[in-house]
Amino acid sequence: MKDHSAPWFDHNRIRRSFRRGQATYHRHAVAQQEIARRLVAMLTEAGAPGRFDTAAEFGCGTGLLTGQLLDQFDIDYLTLNDLVPEAAPELAQIIQQANVTTEFAAGPIEAINLPDQLDLITSASTVQWVADIPALMTRLRHHLRPGGWLALSGFGHRQFQELRTLGSAAAAPSYVDADEWRDVLPVGLEVIAVAQAPVVLEFASAIELLRHLRETGVNGQADGRWSRSTLTEFEARYRARFGHNGQLPLTYDAVWVIARRQG
Ligand SMILES: C[S@@+](CC[C@H](N)C(=O)[O-])C[C@H]1O[C@@H](n2cnc3c(N)ncnc32)[C@H](O)[C@@H]1O
Structure with missing residues (x-):
């Protein structure tokens, strides 16, 4: 049984972290950009039609997935959702440029509230913040029409493995590996494709790596209090354990899943 009162599932804290990073997210979220690109490619390769009457995207953030989705598919009506109440300026610009x-x-x-009979529900790099993924998937299935598509990306158990090995709390609550998704989805949602692959970024210093986490808002659970000595000690341990050609690698353990609601 999951403890929903644990700090892991503090929506206010997650919202604060992403709101703080919103102005810088779009420019710095290079891993998420690549992940969204692959999600859209997988949906196409899985045989999705070029046009959807109705679609919903949750955790849309600044629109990294929204933009790529609207470039690839004709969508008449799109419900966009995010925990952060103000839609990001980048998102407004993306929508303006599209016929949707x-x-x-x-x-x-x-x-x-979500519309019913949706043709597509999609989300990139967000589902790891959801405390009870099976419950959410059951809810989403109800909002898909028979034959409707679900296209998601999240992260696997090796997400930020370097940070976690070194004892950092920079983690989200719900990591799911590719081979676990079949058990996570309810009866009536059929998996069409799954994939998992690391996206590794490299940083010249610990301070740059920590800045990247802050600028992309993904450190919602880390306390972020560093003194000069704790930072020096952290960088020394990071270099000794993971340093590579003078760089500090940071692994995003990306997972993609495409499913369809059965009739
Ligand atoms: C890493 S960003 C991903 C944004 C965008 N989808 C992308 O691919 O760049 C995660 C987003 O999910 C939002 N989020 C986190 N938990 C959420 C929840 N329970 N419901 C809706 N949005 C949520 C955050 O506010 C943030 O904008």
């Missing part, structure tokens, strides 16, 4: 009607629904995807 949108509504923005703020709040946790676990609780907001």
Whole structure:
């Protein structure tokens, strides 16, 4: 049984962290950009149609996935959701450039109102922040029409393995490996494709790596209090254990899943 009162699932804290990073996210989230690109490619390769009447995207953030989705697919009506209540300026620009009607629904995807009979529900790099993924998947299945598509990316258990080995709390609550997704999805959602692959970024110093975490908002659970000596000690341990050609690697353990609601 999961403890929903644990700090792991503090929506206010997650919201604060992403809101703080919102202005810098779009430029710095290079791993998430690549992950969103692959999600859209997988949806196409899985045989999705070029056009959807209705779609919903949760955890849309600054629109890294939204933009790539609207480039690849014609969508008539798109419901966008994020925990952060103000839609990001980048998102507004992406929507303006596309021929789509949108509504923005703020709040946790676990609780907001969603349209029924959706043709597509999608999300990139967000589901790891959801405390009870099986419950959310059951809810999403109800909002898909028979034959409707689910296209998600999250992260596996080796997410930020370097930080976790060194004892950092920079982790999200729900990591799911590719081979676990079949058990996570409810009856009636059939897996069409899954994939898992590391996306590794490299940083010249610990301070740059920590800045990257802050600028992308992904350190929602880390306390972020560093003195000069704790930072020096952290960098020395990081270099000794993982240093490579003078760089500090940071592994995003990306996982993609494409599924369809059965009739
Ligand atoms: C790492 S960002 C990903 C943004 C975008 N999808 C992308 O691929 O760049 C995660 C986003 O999910 C949002 N988020 C976290 N938990 C959420 C929840 N329970 N419901 C809706 N959005 C959530 C955060 O506010 C943040 O904007």
